[in-house]
Amino acid sequence: QITLKESGPTLVKPTQTLTLTCTFSGFSLDTGGVGVGWIRQPPGKALEWLALIYWDDDKRYSTSLKSRLTITKDTSENRVVLTMTNMDPEDTATYYCAHRNSRKVAARFDFWGQGTLVTVSS
């Protein structure tokens, strides 16, 4: 059974750096094809893809946020960490991590965490 859970601060100040951790079970990030992605959703708005890391440390980022994002994995601890620098009130959103099954045509996010709401405010 695959589960994922996001953790991190619920409130950050503008210009601060956000660090979110995705802790998962039921799969390993040293299994070929597997990855973990981050997706966010501002209140009342659509989903936005942020970043993705694969088992072989292939890392992919949103074009518009690439300069602010870093994704890393800790295979031994079953964790993926996303950092976002220079936070702004427009970054207020629910942040989700999700299991990626493959890099090929059937690539999909088939299991999701519950999400964590991050508010950016002074």
Place this chain on the structure above:
Amino acid sequence: DVQMTQSPSSLSASVGDRVTITCRASQNIAFYLNWYQQKPGDAPNLLIYAASTLQSGVPSRFSGSGSGTDFTLTISSLQPEDFATYYCQESYSTPEMFGQGTRVEI
């Protein structure tokens, strides 16, 4: 970046209706298209992947079709639990873009 455009942005329907949602990509994405359902307060739930493959456990009233740039999600007979927002997502390129969502309401 590939742009994903869903239509309509919202629709009103009744239980038992056949509902169709379309998703158009700004370039050819072959079959790299997924559909998710999201209910208020919940995480998205995968319905369809690779354009037409039903995710395990998803009712057979959901179906997907299309390839290249034009895709469709169909609910053959709308049930009360299907009132939600639906998103398409392409997994062809980086970044992987989501559509803006289609809200299905009564």
